[in-house]
Amino acid sequence: MRSRGSELTLSKIGDIKVIVHRQIPDGFDIKTVSITKKADGYYVTLSLDDKTVPMIKPDFDADNIVGIDVGLIDFYVASDNTRIPTPKHLRKAERKLKSAQRQVSRRKKGSNRRKKAIKKLAIQHKKVADTRKNFHFQTAKALFDKYDVVAVEKLNIKGLVKTRLAKSINDAGWRQFVSILSNKAAKLATWSTPCGRLCANAGLKVIAVNPNGTSQECSNCGHKVKKPLSQRMHNCSICHTILCRDLNAAINIKARRTHALKAQLMSSLKSH
Numbered sequence: 001m002r003s004r005g006s007e008l009t010l011s012k013i014g015d016i017k018v019i020v021h022r023q024i025p026d027g028f029d030i031k032t033v034s035i036t037k038k039a040d041g042y043y044v045t046l047s048l049d050d051k052t053v054p055m056i057k058p059d060f061d062a063d064n065i066v067g068i069d070v071g072l073i074d075f076y077v078a079s080d081n082t083r084i085p086t087p088k089h090l091r092k093a094e095r096k097l098k099s100a101q102r103q104v105s106r107r108k109k110g111s112n113r114r115k116k117a118i119k120k121l122a123i124q125h126k127k128v129a130d131t132r133k134n135f136h137f138q139t140a141k142a143l144f145d146k147y148d149v150v151a152v153e154k155l156n157i158k159g160l161v162k163t164r165l166a167k168s169i170n171d172a173g174w175r176q177f178v179s180i181l182s183n184k185a186a187k188l189a190t191w192s193t194p195c196g197r198l199c200a201n202a203g204l205k206v207i208a209v210n211p212n213g214t215s216q217e218c219s220n221c222g223h224k225v226k227k228p229l230s231q232r233m234h235n236c237s238i239c240h241t242i243l244c245r246d247l248n249a250a251i252n253i254k255a256r257r258t259h260a261l262k263a264q265l266m267s268s269l270k271s272h
């Protein structure tokens with residue numbers, strides 16, 4: 001197959017007109033083409049082969065790690081005290097989706113107006129999903145531009161702590177974000193050991209951490225500081241550390257992962 005501007009030539013179909021959302025960058029070979037039907041038309045997805053992506057990332061640094069915690073208000077809070085808010089355009093699309101949902105439920109079943117409303121709802125659904133996915137891709141890229149290891153909370157574990165329940169409103173999005181993050185890490189992840197052997201999946205990493213107690217534990221001295229969800233600050237009575245509770249949790253997530261990761265690296269080096 002070939003692509004020229006707004007025309008795509010497929011070997012089995014011939015020329016078709018397309019709207020190009022993203023230009024194919026130079027130096028990429030097109031590997032596969034898939035066509036899917038969605039609410040607002042047909043979509044062509046190309047998978048590209050980029051020969052410029054290096055297969056080896058030898059400077060993998062286990063200390064270059066960041067912990068991120070799902071924020072109650074922000075999308076996430078990181079252990080380096082950066083906060084990523086949910087972008088305004090995504091919030092706006094989500095609001096529109098809600099109003100489209102209400103419209104469907106107001107229309108009479110079987111009516112043409114309801115059919116129209118359903119179609120509108122499907123389009124809005126897709127818009128939210130696309131916007132969210134784009135945001136997740138950008139955020140994942142920004143994290144791996146800066147860090148080699150990203151520690152996140154493990155989801156879906158039994159005996160979910162209260163904080164997680166309150167945050168579960170973000171969970172669907174969070175799960176997708178973690179999976180995008182992991183895919184990105186896996187793609188970039190190949191590193192060489194001191195003996196020259198290549199280890200897949202050992203480079204950039206996304207690691208899930210048991211979230212139990214991460215919001216209660218003091219990130220400075222380890223003392224358990226019980227606090228209700230409404231309490232936004234972590235205030236330790238032992239070492240007098242005062243931090244935003246989400247930042248305190250993100251630092252704990254990072255610390256838990258750093259310990260476990262070092263142990264894992266040591267044992268993988270020994271086995272070589």
Ligand SMILES: [Zn+2]
Nearest residue numbers: 218221236239
């Ligand atoms: Zn403390």
